[in-house]
Amino acid sequence: MNLETTIGTVVAQAVETLYGLKIEANQIQLQKTKREFEGELTVVIFPFVKAARKSPEQTGQEIGEYLQKNNPVVSAFNVIKGFLNLSISQNYWLETLVQIHGDAQFGITPVTDDSQLMMIEYSSPNTNKPLHLGHIRNNLLGFSIAEIQKANGWKVVKTNIVNDRGIHICKSMLAWKLFGNGETPESTGLKGDHLVGKYYVVFDKAFKAEIKELMDTGMSEDDAKKSAPLILEAQKMLLAWENNDAEVRQLWETMNGWVYAGFDKTYKQLGVDFDKIYYESETYLEGKSEVERGEANKAFYRREDGSVWADLTGDGLDEKLLLRSDGTSVYMTQDIGTAKLRYNDYPINKMVYVVGNEQNYHFQVLALLLDKLGFEWGKSLVHFSYGMVELPEGKMKSREGTVVDADDLMEEMIDTARETSQELGKLDNCTPEEIETIARMVGLGSLKYFILKVDPRKNMTFNPKESIDFNGNTGPFIQYTHARIKSVLRKAADQGIDFTSLKDTNLSVSEKESYLIQLLTEFPAVVRQSGEEFSPALIANYIYDLVKEYNQFYHDFTILKEENEALKQFRLVLSESTATIIKTGMKLLGIEVPERM
Numbered sequence: 001m002n003l004e005t006t007i008g009t010v011v012a013q014a015v016e017t018l019y020g021l022k023i024e025a026n027q028i029q030l031q032k033t034k035r036e037f038e039g040e041l042t043v044v045i046f047p048f049v050k051a052a053r054k055s056p057e058q059t060g061q062e063i064g065e066y067l068q069k070n071n072p073v074v075s076a077f078n079v080i081k082g083f084l085n086l087s088i089s090q091n092y093w094l095e096t097l098v099q100i101h102g103d104a105q106f107g108i109t110p111v112t113d114d115s116q117l118m119m120i121e122y123s124s125p126n127t128n129k130p131l132h133l134g135h136i137r138n139n140l141l142g143f144s145i146a147e148i149q150k151a152n153g154w155k156v157v158k159t160n161i162v163n164d165r166g167i168h169i170c171k172s173m174l175a176w177k178l179f180g181n182g183e184t185p186e187s188t189g190l191k192g193d194h195l196v197g198k199y200y201v202v203f204d205k206a207f208k209a210e211i212k213e214l215m216d217t218g219m220s221e222d223d224a225k226k227s228a229p230l231i232l233e234a235q236k237m238l239l240a241w242e243n244n245d246a247e248v249r250q251l252w253e254t255m256n257g258w259v260y261a262g263f264d265k266t267y268k269q270l271g272v273d274f275d276k277i278y279y280e281s282e283t284y285l286e287g288k289s290e291v292e293r294g295e296a297n298k299a300f301y302r303r304e305d306g307s308v309w310a311d312l313t314g315d316g317l318d319e320k321l322l323l324r325s326d327g328t329s330v331y332m333t334q335d336i337g338t339a340k341l342r343y344n345d346y347p348i349n350k351m352v353y354v355v356g357n358e359q360n361y362h363f364q365v366l367a368l369l370l371d372k373l374g375f376e377w378g379k380s381l382v383h384f385s386y387g388m389v390e391l392p393e394g395k396m397k398s399r400e401g402t403v404v405d406a407d408d409l410m411e412e413m414i415d416t417a418r419e420t421s422q423e424l425g426k427l428d429n430c431t432p433e434e435i436e437t438i439a440r441m442v443g444l445g446s447l448k449y450f451i452l453k454v455d456p457r458k459n460m461t462f463n464p465k466e467s468i469d470f471n472g473n474t475g476p477f478i479q480y481t482h483a484r485i486k487s488v489l490r491k492a493a494d495q496g497i498d499f500t501s502l503k504d505t506n507l508s509v510s511e512k513e514s515y516l517i518q519l520l521t522e523f524p525a526v527v528r529q530s531g532e533e534f535s536p537a538l539i540a541n542y543i544y545d546l547v548k549e550y551n552q553f554y555h556d557f558t559i560l561k562e563e564n565e566a567l568k569q570f571r572l573v574l575s576e577s578t579a580t581i582i583k584t585g586m587k588l589l590g591i592e593v594p595e596r597m
Helices: 003-019 046-052 056-070 090-101 133-151 167-179 192-216 221-227 229-242 246-270 280-296 331-345 357-372 406-423 432-452 475-494 511-521 523-533 536-556 565-588
Strands: 030-032 041-044 074-080 083-088 117-121 155-162 276-279 308-311 319-323 350-356 382-386
Touching: 003 030, 003 041, 003 046, 003 056, 046 056, 056 074, 056 083, 090 511, 090 565, 117 133, 133 155, 133 246, 133 350, 133 382, 133 406, 133 432, 133 523, 133 536, 133 565, 155 280, 155 331, 167 192, 167 229, 167 246, 192 221, 192 229, 192 246, 221 229, 229 246, 246 406, 276 280, 276 331, 280 308, 280 319, 280 331, 308 357, 319 331, 319 357, 331 350, 331 357, 350 357, 357 382, 406 432, 432 475, 432 536, 475 536, 475 565, 511 523, 511 536, 511 565, 523 536, 523 565, 536 565
Parallel strands: 117 155, 117 350, 155 276, 350 382
Antiparallel strands: 030 041, 041 083, 074 083, 308 319
């Protein structure tokens, strides 16, 4: 039973005994005591004042006296207006520390055969360009949310839908065919996804030149965009692809193969993975079939030009195109097919799409369409809508070649981490292999932490320089603290000090030490709330608060030089428990922490 449950139960008993008011323990309003007041836990008294027929101060005094008399956990109390601040006995905190120290999975709910299954889709790249900074936020959020849900007892399937077909893919293919001169990743030394992305940019530049030429002849911009030879050729190539043209299909497979090899390297460096990958080329036909079934059932309708639409005006939206007049599909068609296949493949209890907030409307429509098609799970889909990420310089545009490439950014972060760590002397006495390992951990850790500490629903600006700082709310600050604790523990082990368990739970410890234990006890609740809100930021900022508090403790108290052996052992146990929770919490964010720095 945790502290809140214990106190809630005895407060409920007090209210019934003193005032005859029956109330459930979970209805008692409890909150952390503000740091400026004495105590650790505060009971909100106002709901009991009417039954007590006394002032809030008198009511609080009576309840406080009852708690102190009837529960040894409460050592003292004070009343500030309608708030009863409780001081928790040191013996309780020490016994709690023993439990935390002895539980390697503290805060983690085990997955069992009876656990429900959550599928989480993230990444969703196009095969016409490499992954960029926006994909990094998506991948980090998706992976971390999956790890957090596993820690809350869910079975999790991490999935990816690769958008490997469509007009945008044909643009890269056509540009390579026209201007590529047979270039390959091997002949250029470029990663495959970078090579294909290069030709997406080449297409856009050539396309814009054609538009300008047509506009110079007096054609309107809209007509020029529709009439440019390159776009007509790309549309022709898409139709040939859908008709299984052998030459087009061969080129498509070759160029996609280059991209997948490139993606795999990026995912590995970023530290994310997937349990199941779906491909639009394999799901869009299922989607087309469902759209045709919907038309036959009068859920959708066909216009004179042959295109198929859904009328969602009755649902407060507009009309949505599902099949073009030439029979080719759109993103929505593919998403319908993918959703159906996933529910065929897995017994999904909750389906979560980690997709940016610019797609809010898309997922509103998808849920309605699936519902109209008769899928009972249609409206229960969850769109985890997150904000956009930019650099201080501004927004990125793929077709103009102004994106921040994921591979380049990660490499830059690792290089900067290496240089910064060496300048600060944090890599002294490390071997070359250790230097590279630590540089990778710190560089990627700073990138991941800077992105994940922000409320995911907010837009954010990623500043590489700010992220690699060994002070403040940053990944390196947390990583260095973990390494510092591990260094203390190694020295203690070398001195033969036994801190495998806490021998004395009747110690007198400081308020700062008690508060640090209190912070440790909050980890399970933070993990649970983070899962409920799909917010890795809650864990990131909790770990920062814990590390900040530990560093204050480390500054104010001696550990290895403490003369009282029982107190020395206590501080080592407290330090090891803190390191364990730092490592567990950072792992939920997909961030490694070094043993030494």
